[in-house]
Amino acid sequence: MKNSSIHLNRTKLFLFLYLLLAPLLHQKLVAGATIAPPQSTISGTITDMNGLPLGGVNVVVPSTNRGTISDMDGAYSIQAGSNGLLVFSIVGFRTLEVPIDGRNIINVQMEEDITQLGEVVLNAGYYTVSEKERTGNIATVKASVMEKQPVGNPLAAMQGQLSGVNIVQNTGVPGGGFTVEVRGRNFLSGTTEPLFIVDGVPFGSQSLGSSQVSNQIVGGNISPLNAINPNDIESIEVLKDADATAIYGSRGANGVVLITTKKGRAGKTRFDAHLTTTFGKVSNFLELMNTQQYLETRREGIINDGFGAFLENPDFDFVWPDIKSWDNSRYTDWQRELIGGTSYRNNAQLSVSGGSDRTQFLVSGTFLKETTVFPGDSNYQRANMHSNVSHRSENGRFTLNFSIGYTLEDNTLPATDFTTEAYTLEPNAPRLFDDEGNINWENNTWDNPLAALDERYVALSNTLVSNVVLSYQLMPNLEFRSSLGYTNYQLDTYRTMPSSARNPGLGLTPQSYSNLNTNASQRESWIMEPQLNWKKDWSVFSMDVLLGTTFQEETTQQLVLRGIGFPNNGLIENMAAASGIEVISDTYGEYKYNAFFGRINLKFQDRYILNVTGRRDGSSRFGPGRQFGNFGAVGVAWLFSEEPIFGEGSWLSFGKLRGSYGTTGSDNIGDYRFLDTYTVTGNDYDGVTTVQPTGIFNPQFGWEENQKLEGGLELGFFKDRFMVNTVWYRNRSTNQLVGIPLAATTGFSELTGNFDALVENTGWEIDLQTVNIRSKKFRWSTRFNLTIPKNRLVEFEGLETSTFANRYVIGEPLTIVRLYHSLGVDPETGSYQFEDYNDDGAITSTEDREWIEDLAPQYYGGLGNSLSLGNLSLDFFFQFKKQKAYNTLRFQSTPGFRGNVPVELFDRWQEPGDVTNIQRAYSGLAPTGGLGQFQQESNAAVSDASFVRLRNISLNYKLPKLENGLDVNVYLQGQNLWTLTDYRGPDPEQPSNTRLPPLRQISLGLQLSF
Structure with missing residues (x-):
């Protein structure tokens, strides 16, 4: 009854107002008052100057609050008066105002405007900032760059693209990991990886693989980032300096990588299909000895070792079957047999997107299958789903964005990387x-490499990343925003080692040898970040204030088991069938994190900008009284091109001078390191499982700190057709968290604590972008980046008397290796010679390793070009590095041992007076065997590994639009197609003879949109 009464009273009030105002309104109308003009539907198509449709263009009628957005085909429709005005706008194009003049169909072409830096919005994590007004250092890779590379991991698409970011692929097999460094190595221990954030949610990039279970191929480094489909990514921003990273506090010491996935766009429902087939091959084979060269050096080594008389004695044939038992005329190129195959990657993706100007959606599903170049049927499979929904209320005060991604991975690989055997x-x-098709053991005289195919290594993982962002406009200048995120990463791996994979001559049985290793691990995390954002603009002054807090909790658990002894190899994957089970590792970690952060951005006259950020972090990884740390930064920018002296026609179209200083920190030491900790040994004592101490109580250590200083100059010439960004930076990291070794009598291996050591990273970064040609038909643009880094250990109190004395040198980089100084080969004895630094008449492993080589890049960068002619476009990108690396002498420096070696070892010392760099042959049977081991750890094993690589190339053709509205793109892409280098080894960027180098890949692709 009460509600009915209220409704009746409201009806009476509206009726009273109508009766009161109706006569007045009638008088105004009769007197010729202005009447709203009649509305009609205006429609049309929006294209660029090449006739290609433009989706996402804002179409507004200025005299009203009415607006719409063009769909993916460039089509739009809006209600407007016949004498009104339409305004078309989109980032990167000049705003266009078009009078309606009574027309119902208005088709427009928009001209690209590369000078609108203020409209290029960058993701800075907790806020967005325009490229023009940013005070921090934010590098970005857009989807347009990643889509042109046939890669399965987003890190591969970033290689060489960004200054200050060094990314190295660890292996050429699918599912492997990458090493990422942003502006060098900051700390003596711990990971160098930056903080990864996917759609606002921290994403753990550290592998949960176990070295006891994994194979040689990935070595436990299974990258969780494989779960993110590069084609689902809209952009990747890398935050580098203090101004950009300090708001992340302790998590931003090594930089921050922000991954933003794609979202739906307003317009009609659109279906997109993407099909790709990729072929991969090893790009470089080593030059190894042929059969005649190998047998000659092998026999020579046996004779040099004094066993020549036994070569004719059949009783010793088993000692050297390669000479006596095997066919001495046989030759097999094992590189082509074992790693010379072709890998195939097939990728199929289907997505649907669309929505209104208030609600947009996107749903995408992808399936990928990739094989290897190894023999057998090993393969990697990935299925992932990505979806996003965005919504805003009718009054625009409430917005919601929800995204979720789920990925399943199934990686089945050999338990052994065949690369080592191939070399x-x-x-x-x-x-x-043999002739019957069975594994050939040649009378048990060799270990057949294909027997390793009986061993299985399987990695099964599933990854869930979800996030919801809610915002509400409390007042015209005040917004409340909250981000809620959840991630779950599960990895289950197992490795079977059956007795059938071993030489039958060893007499192994399933009961005595066969074993199964398993690893079950999980990382689960949730985060909540409520925020308040207040903005206010005055005539010449504006202020932007952000306040927020973070609550995060992460748990990690891992159980590694080994089952030994099975009734038969058919039951080897059933742990319950094992005769004995050993607990190798059983760990659990809980990490709690809380922080308060804020930002104040002040702008005066659109040219003077001050940005202040701060964060107070709390971490459960430190003891009581040490859990909180304060971090912050100040960034300033002066847009001097906005000064009155520079007019519209000035050759300097953009100029900005900026700088920043601040501190970030790190708690990246693992959980519970300040407590007494123990681990299960896996051994039983009278039926009771035993444990051993692994950590000793020490609540005194605290945060590592990284002080970052940067200055930058950004210039644009000739309406920004020539853009150059030059940066100098200096990062100084102190209060190093390391494990301090303890005496064995303490029962503990080390004590975690802070070292009074100072590590400094300095460098120059140069980014260049040019628009060389821009016409209606043809465009040519170039991008270039160069990084010149320098790392050094500035201070380390007590280094000479510490256990780190053999690893680090004051004034030298952390990336150095200490080596023997090779003096070549003694012409009289044929043995390697080395400098005796301490003059004691002997070469020892400690005092005589004084030669220093730095294996970090001296400089690196990339050069890319983009050309388009009508519907045809060509993109190619070169990556380059100036560096040193271990060469083939690192792995073998003595001819005559059993096993093939590089052909350069054939040019060996043979008799007194010979001048050569390779010592005489040895068989490996004598106790001495020469000094080859010292040579492998000498400066002779390090050489120039600089290279220029055609990292990727893409040729794309967009077919003319079909009558049924179908858009068709066909393309040809290549990755690692060509490398210019003098390096002697498998690959200059991944110089290892134990892992497969990155592959050369060619892709054929088809995109359909309708």
């Missing part, structure tokens, strides 16, 4: 299979 198997080794 070292004897060239006259027997056939892989």
